Amino acid sequence: MARLHATKIEELKGNFMGMVLLPTDATYEDARKIWNAMIDKHPAIIVRAVTTSDVVRAVNFARDNGLLLAVRGGGHNIAGNAMCDDGIVIDLSQMKAASVDPGARRVTIEGGATLADLDAASQAHGLATPVGINSTTGIAGLTLGGGFGWLSRKYGMTIDNLESAEVVTAAGEVVRASATEHPDLFWALRGGSGNFGVVTRFEFRLHPVGPDVLSGLIVYPISGAKSVLQQYREFVAQAPDDLSVWTVLRQAPPLPFLPEEVHGKGVIVLALLYAGDPKQGEPLIEPLRKFGTPVGEHVGVQPYVAWQQAFDPLLTPGARNYWKSHNFSTLNDGLFDAVIDYIDKLPSPQCEIFFGALGGATTRPTPDSAAYAHRDAQFVMNVHGRWEDPAEDERCTGWARDFFHASAPFASGGVYVNFLTADEGDRVRTAYGPNYHRLAQVKRKYDPDNLFCMNQNIKPA
Numbered sequence: 001m002a003r004l005h006a007t008k009i010e011e012l013k014g015n016f017m018g019m020v021l022l023p024t025d026a027t028y029e030d031a032r033k034i035w036n037a038m039i040d041k042h043p044a045i046i047v048r049a050v051t052t053s054d055v056v057r058a059v060n061f062a063r064d065n066g067l068l069l070a071v072r073g074g075g076h077n078i079a080g081n082a083m084c085d086d087g088i089v090i091d092l093s094q095m096k097a098a099s100v101d102p103g104a105r106r107v108t109i110e111g112g113a114t115l116a117d118l119d120a121a122s123q124a125h126g127l128a129t130p131v132g133i134n135s136t137t138g139i140a141g142l143t144l145g146g147g148f149g150w151l152s153r154k155y156g157m158t159i160d161n162l163e164s165a166e167v168v169t170a171a172g173e174v175v176r177a178s179a180t181e182h183p184d185l186f187w188a189l190r191g192g193s194g195n196f197g198v199v200t201r202f203e204f205r206l207h208p209v210g211p212d213v214l215s216g217l218i219v220y221p222i223s224g225a226k227s228v229l230q231q232y233r234e235f236v237a238q239a240p241d242d243l244s245v246w247t248v249l250r251q252a253p254p255l256p257f258l259p260e261e262v263h264g265k266g267v268i269v270l271a272l273l274y275a276g277d278p279k280q281g282e283p284l285i286e287p288l289r290k291f292g293t294p295v296g297e298h299v300g301v302q303p304y305v306a307w308q309q310a311f312d313p314l315l316t317p318g319a320r321n322y323w324k325s326h327n328f329s330t331l332n333d334g335l336f337d338a339v340i341d342y343i344d345k346l347p348s349p350q351c352e353i354f355f356g357a358l359g360g361a362t363t364r365p366t367p368d369s370a371a372y373a374h375r376d377a378q379f380v381m382n383v384h385g386r387w388e389d390p391a392e393d394e395r396c397t398g399w400a401r402d403f404f405h406a407s408a409p410f411a412s413g414g415v416y417v418n419f420l421t422a423d424e425g426d427r428v429r430t431a432y433g434p435n436y437h438r439l440a441q442v443k444r445k446y447d448p449d450n451l452f453c454m455n456q457n458i459k460p461a
């Protein structure tokens, strides 16, 4: 590396529009931090690209100098592949520009943008596309793994709304992938993670949403959790695609609408969004208030962008995080018993177990229509282990792993690639499911030497 520094880095800097950061630079320490504080990697170089040409230069530089290469979008991925030790990181966080064509209902957005950037640009025109539930997440990593959120039951996965992508390939070429241009690459990008190149620009279809939507939280005590979960299961089975209801089991945070005596106590939270006319949604959500006696409620008509940011304060960067996840096609009573048992022994006040409801439009495409294969998933469960003190690492990761095993007999077998942690290499094939072989063939065509290996990796066929 020392010889490389002496001979090449000045050359890289000379051609680069963005910043080239080395460990001696003042901003390097901040630049190597990502959402999950468990990740503590020290790249030799971090390049903050500002143009597609910068990305091309950095890809060529990494390849020609045999450097380990990582790509950072929003820096949220739990596995921490946005950073690497010793190699080079292409950091796209400065590339966030978005432009909306309201007539065509399309948004074009750069590869380092966050969900907040996308929502802000689209909602200025009363439009949106389905993305995740935490606005600081990167659009790139989310989309490349599939992407789902409050609008997915109505409008599908994020990838189901992707029209095209501008990609810098391992050869340093800039290509456009769409249904008609490099269709094999376009297929692979829609669920194949960061394996196929650096996406510098995404183009999404948009839909009329809000700008005000009926959304919010209904909170029940944990003592009624089994009955709430059973009623939730029946409710979701007949809910229209416009309505998304997720459940979260955790200790109650000190939210102003919850009585003080509830703070820190076990609760089950129903989080909901109705994507249509709020007036039509009101009667539909009424049964959710009758699953027992709620300890609090905060439901109303509010800006869609506000709801998209509602969970941000609970999901700030800098905490230690360890996740475990399963997909479910049905929820059964044995699973509910296991969940309640593990909520009873939460190792930290920030840990939680949630069920995101998919179904609806996410299940209609065939499993081979895009790389994302899990069209049978009605629910995605994620065990969020989250805590502050490194001394708690073993206890908290142990809790998450134990619950993961206890819930495995009830799961469908699939897993969402974007929820895999760094130690789940044995689940990568499961995450890509029946599409793995085809993905490996596309990988051989676009990245035969596996330059893009810092991801849930697909080996070239």
Ligand SMILES: Cc1cc2nc3c(=O)[nH]c(=O)nc-3n(C[C@H](O)[C@H](O)[C@H](O)COP(=O)(O)OP(=O)(O)OC[C@H]3O[C@@H](n4cnc5c(N)ncnc54)[C@H](O)[C@@H]3O)c2cc1C
Pocket: 035, 071, 072, 073, 074, 075, 076, 077, 078, 080, 081, 082, 083, 092, 111, 112, 131, 132, 133, 134, 136, 137, 138, 139, 140, 141, 142, 143, 144, 145, 146, 147, 148, 149, 193, 194, 195, 197, 198, 199, 200, 315, 418, 419, 454, 455, 456
């Ligand atoms: C708090 C929180 C909430 C979440 N909620 C949801 C949710 O509701 N729905 C959902 O679907 N997911 C959700 N996720 C998961 C999220 O989709 C993944 O963590 C995703 O990988 C984050 O993307 P990123 O760009 O922020 O991450 P990064 O860590 O920057 O990137 C992840 C990987 O994607 C690749 N990559 C990143 N940018 C590019 C690029 N421009 N071109 C090519 N490859 C690239 C790289 O391989 C990188 O390692 C959530 C994550 C967190 C932390």
